[in-house]
Amino acid sequence: MNAITPNATALPAPVGLLAELTHRCPLRCPYCSNPLELDRRSGELDTATWQRVLTEAAGLGVLHVHLSGGEPTARNDIVEITQTCAKLGLYSNLITSGVGGALAKLDALYDVGLDHVQLSVQGVDAANAEKIGGLKNAQPQKFAFAERVTQLGLPLTLNSVIHRGNIHEVEGFIDLAVKLGAKRLEVAHTQYYGWAYVNRAALMPNKAEVDRSIRIVEAARERLKGQLVIDLVVPDYYAKYPKACAGGWGRKLMNVTPQGKVLPCHAAETIPNLEFWYVSDHSLGDIWANSPAFTAYRGTDWMKEPCRSCDRREKDWGGCRCQALALAGDAAATDPACSLSPLHAKVRDLAVEEAAETPPDYVYRTIGSNVQPNVRTPLNEEAPL
Amino acid sequence: MTAPFPTPKPDEAQRLLSPQELEAALRDIGARRYHNLHPFHRLLHDGKLNKDQVRAWALNRYYYQAMIPVKDAAVLARMEDASLRRVWRQRIVDHDGDAPGDGGIERWLKLAEGVGFARDYVESTQGILSATRFSVDAYVHFVKERSLLEAIASSLTEMFSPTIISERVAGMLKNYDFITKDTLAYFDKRLTQAPRDAEFAIEYVQKHATTPALQRQAMAALTFKCNVLWTQLDALYFAYVAPGMIPPDAWTPGTGLVPEPAATASPVSLAAGTGTITALDVPRLPRGVRLRHDAVRNQHVLLAPERTFDLDANAVAVLELVDGQRNVRDIAGLLGQKFAADPAVIEADILVMLNDLATKRVLER
Numbered sequence: 001m002n003a004i005t006p007n008a009t010a011l012p013a014p015v016g017l018l019a020e021l022t023h024r025c026p027l028r029c030p031y032c033s034n035p036l037e038l039d040r041r042s043g044e045l046d047t048a049t050w051q052r053v054l055t056e057a058a059g060l061g062v063l064h065v066h067l068s069g070g071e072p073t074a075r076n077d078i079v080e081i082t083q084t085c086a087k088l089g090l091y092s093n094l095i096t097s098g099v100g101g102a103l104a105k106l107d108a109l110y111d112v113g114l115d116h117v118q119l120s121v122q123g124v125d126a127a128n129a130e131k132i133g134g135l136k137n138a139q140p141q142k143f144a145f146a147e148r149v150t151q152l153g154l155p156l157t158l159n160s161v162i163h164r165g166n167i168h169e170v171e172g173f174i175d176l177a178v179k180l181g182a183k184r185l186e187v188a189h190t191q192y193y194g195w196a197y198v199n200r201a202a203l204m205p206n207k208a209e210v211d212r213s214i215r216i217v218e219a220a221r222e223r224l225k226g227q228l229v230i231d232l233v234v235p236d237y238y239a240k241y242p243k244a245c246a247g248g249w250g251r252k253l254m255n256v257t258p259q260g261k262v263l264p265c266h267a268a269e270t271i272p273n274l275e276f277w278y279v280s281d282h283s284l285g286d287i288w289a290n291s292p293a294f295t296a297y298r299g300t301d302w303m304k305e306p307c308r309s310c311d312r313r314e315k316d317w318g319g320c321r322c323q324a325l326a327l328a329g330d331a332a333a334t335d336p337a338c339s340l341s342p343l344h345a346k347v348r349d350l351a352v353e354e355a356a357e358t359p360p361d362y363v364y365r366t367i368g369s370n371v372q373p374n375v376r377t378p379l380n381e382e383a384p385l
Numbered sequence: 386m387t388a389p390f391p392t393p394k395p396d397e398a399q400r401l402l403s404p405q406e407l408e409a410a411l412r413d414i415g416a417r418r419y420h421n422l423h424p425f426h427r428l429l430h431d432g433k434l435n436k437d438q439v440r441a442w443a444l445n446r447y448y449y450q451a452m453i454p455v456k457d458a459a460v461l462a463r464m465e466d467a468s469l470r471r472v473w474r475q476r477i478v479d480h481d482g483d484a485p486g487d488g489g490i491e492r493w494l495k496l497a498e499g500v501g502f503a504r505d506y507v508e509s510t511q512g513i514l515s516a517t518r519f520s521v522d523a524y525v526h527f528v529k530e531r532s533l534l535e536a537i538a539s540s541l542t543e544m545f546s547p548t549i550i551s552e553r554v555a556g557m558l559k560n561y562d563f564i565t566k567d568t569l570a571y572f573d574k575r576l577t578q579a580p581r582d583a584e585f586a587i588e589y590v591q592k593h594a595t596t597p598a599l600q601r602q603a604m605a606a607l608t609f610k611c612n613v614l615w616t617q618l619d620a621l622y623f624a625y626v627a628p629g630m631i632p633p634d635a636w637t638p639g640t641g642l643v644p645e646p647a648a649t650a651s652p653v654s655l656a657a658g659t660g661t662i663t664a665l666d667v668p669r670l671p672r673g674v675r676l677r678h679d680a681v682r683n684q685h686v687l688l689a690p691e692r693t694f695d696l697d698a699n700a701v702a703v704l705e706l707v708d709g710q711r712n713v714r715d716i717a718g719l720l721g722q723k724f725a726a727d728p729a730v731i732e733a734d735i736l737v738m739l740n741d742l743a744t745k746r747v748l749e750r
Contacts, residue, residue, distance in 0.1 A: 013681050013682065015693065059681075060681065061679065061681030061682060063677075063679065063686065063688055063693055064688070064691075064693065089677060091675065091688040093690065093691065115672075115673045115675070115688070115690075116673045116690040116691070118690075118691070153671070153672045154672055154673060155671065155672065155673035155674075155690050155746075157690055157691065183690065183746040184690055184691070184746065225744060226661075226743060226744045226746070227746075228746075229745060229746050231691075
């Protein structure tokens, strides 16, 4: 048994669909992966369109559907959409905050065949968690939601996004996952795109804290073997090689926004001049194979040095395009998180510098905000955009 | 025209063998009966045992190691020839060392500590299987009660041990991340000691087994010794692999160990459905884990939270029989019929696979 691995030459069949059903969310996390410019309710796809998209996805070979947002249970048709997944044999994963109307809809979701729940937790201490999420009284709602998930016998994953505001709570997240009966825990260090990029200085932990968190996770993995699976995503800025973002551009994942725009990853819109296609104009198969956004960085032809001749080029596919743009000013550059990038040392220095400063206040996400993308200057100031 | 009766032949079983034939006959016993052929050793060397199963092996085998000098002292006590004793006493030195902290028993304790045991617990031998104790004690009694020739012949399993040791060291280092070269230091020494000892013993047996009857006694003694080793592995397999019947008072996983340094020492009770799956457990795929045929890629996959497992034909055959009703033994039996194979071997194999999936939290019992 192996994880499905992509074949570098043929057009790969997509494995996962991230369905961002809505950008509405009761939480306001400062590291949200949604774009700075959030879609409004009036522009969201209707139920029938989502059902068509899911049917096309199943035909293309998609196996997992991640029902996400914003808060996916904010949609009135979440039960119908989940039922469609079940009918198509698609594995449905509800990525939820567990607050607002989530608990009220949970039993109905279970009845129509929901497969898995991923619940976000912002912190362990309630006051800290609610400061990060920007919503009072969220923590008790999340615990009540988790309790019902495990009562129903649904598998539960806790997702904790780690940053300097909660990195001291990593042990607590592990204990909490065990206490809530989760089978999996994601200890995901913040990835600095979207809102997290805006808030980077408020979020960046220092290297010693990061190393400590990794040691804690490794010890807990051994101690809890067979009981809790812990997935660890380490912060890019301190890594040696970049991650294969979304499993490689246009190789495994598709992301459909609330308005039906199809992206190779949730941050792809930060790259200027990419042409995205909409599900209202094209079939999903056509978009996957032919849309300019997907073909732009699929495979290795677009690569420059040092990626082009690198042995790892089909392992990490050059890292993250959005991060290359944000930090190097060029989406086709080597991801500066890679130690082979000429900008890598600067990235690391910047992380060290920011982590040493007193953190600024969070910029909370809101719909209709006037926060501008790319508020920071790329590291390579001469790089053309 | 044929004779009314066949010409009488000397009975093969009663013929006096040449020294070379005797050695060949002894080696043949090893080729058929030495414990490197035992399924437990196959699992051990192939990396298919879990950490607790390796621990059970190390713990039980300690008693054998600890009694070897007792056995050799008994042999020594029967030797009336000083030149023989000078050679034989080296075996006791090898195992006991010349000073505390030295010798084969000490190195075995290091191995047991290396897999997590507390030294006191191992030395107490309170957790070993009764079958281990009976087998080892039988060996000690044997060398006291039988002739010196038989006592020496019974040590001839050393002729076969360099092969098993190199297989074991290579296999264990490759397959278990909790085994290090230091842990296995015991075997480094045995690689040179065992051939030296065996060479002396075979020469002795060749020289002193001077009649057909004495030669058969020597062969029977070696067979007995092979059985002493084999029986210990049978008992380990029965208690810790399949069916997993651990006798009362024998070691159970989680006990006798040095507490592992944990970041937080909060006690955690095992969640329902978790823990080691044994042959009589009924495995099931919990809600949220589904076996599915993927028509686009034309393969079966196991869909689980945030992951997909590609399945080969064997894995599919097993998982199609995992229905929450059948136990592992029933599943192995059905597969045995389907593939005309030994269900016991299948059982051991699928227990490894099922426990691997259980560790990943996609299979429960």
